[in-house]
Amino acid sequence: MTLNCIAVDDEPLALGLICSFIEQTPFLKLAGSFSSGIKALEALHEHSIDLIFLDIQMPDLTGIQLARTLESKPGSAKPRVIFTTAFNNYAIEGYKVDALDYLLKPYDYEEFLKAANKARAYAEMLQSKQLAPDHEEYIFLKIEYQLVRVAIKDIVYIEGLKDYAKIHLINEVKPLLSLITLKSLEEKLPPRLFMRIHRSFIIALEKIDAITKNTVQIGGTNITIGDQYKDAMKQFLSNWL
Template sequence: MTLPTLTCMAVDDEPLALGLICAFIEQTPFLKLVGRYSSAIEALRGLHEQPVDLIFLDIQMPDLNGLELARILDRSGAKDTPRVVFTTAFNQYAIEGYKVDALDYLLKPFGYDEFLRAANKARSYAERQQPPVSIPIPVSAPEPEEEYLFLKVEYQLVRVAFKNILYVEGLKDYVKVYVLGSTKPILSLTSLKALEEKLPSRRFMRIHRSYIVSLEQIKAVTRNSVQIGEITIPVSDQYKEPFTQFLSRWTS
């Protein structure tokens, strides 16, 4: 499978820094520069006219800074929201960059080797988003590989198989994912709603404002709770109707 070229935008209010980033993009074979802007406001207008895959974004800029632009893009909820690589001279923004799901964080001054490392990270991410190629499977062929998702844990993506997930607990900006064979949950910086959209509805159900459970791992049920292992999880009124429908199928 041939990976398409990643379209890029560079945003920086310093002309020299903007020129350097654009030059780095243009000398990278799998990147294509389609926009360069000296302010985040101009970049936001440009994104409406020309969506891109990747933005190299300065943070400290007048009027609208890079973090504010990233938050606007993150809240849009669009499937084609571009990934962001922050470029800044100030390392105190690293945690804030992580909170808006930045792909990487380049501390100025940086060279082409550091830039290329971030670009390769973007390429790897794009590869994972490519739809699988449909290939007819003969009757004698083995079953397809298990399904999984990637969870952002610190500054890496961790693969977790759906079949190993017991339940998920939401804690404001974080989730705790409890898995088979481990007493310690996986802590990931994402919302419960965002994770719910990634989990297949045929295998997982949200039964509470703070909980999603694996239907395969339910050990026992009542009209107001489910038991997974030794843990009893309540069913809130907001999710009673879909749970009741599931319960009727489960007991039939």
């Protein structure tokens, strides 16, 4: 698998370094290099790009701002971002724009290759998922800059916390915390197995122990059924009563 890449950095030496690293990496193809985010945007509209090595602090348009504008094109996934920066205080911002990784300047080829391999692994995972669209055994979630495979059968319920989700699993005391909205996670899960019963909760239907008028009991946890979700729950129950 070859990833089409662009490099974006307003510092000529830094831009030259990242381009040389890309060119010596067999599975990366350099499709362009740019000294500003605005110029990079033009290229992103015209070409299919898989991966962007992106400086954060740039005039006119910062790397964070550019990353927020990225969208997927028909037939292809959204370009993924690896940030390059001289500052180590952008982790949260990187999470919020779903960056794969970030390289702290000055970095060497070994560090670069580690980040690039992470991008290749992500692309291969997406490709395998596209080849098997009906596969419902597991999903991948981003946990602390890693893509963690989570077995769908192990999910008990999911709690939404603004931009994060807490995934409660069977036989696990501590839930997984992933930077993903509940809405996005709901779209990843098979609807025949999961139901959203509250603006902050998705439950695994087969894990339900008891249901009252206003709550669902799963193990030792009682979860309130939100008013706007009660009709869906009634419809679910009508199939079994």
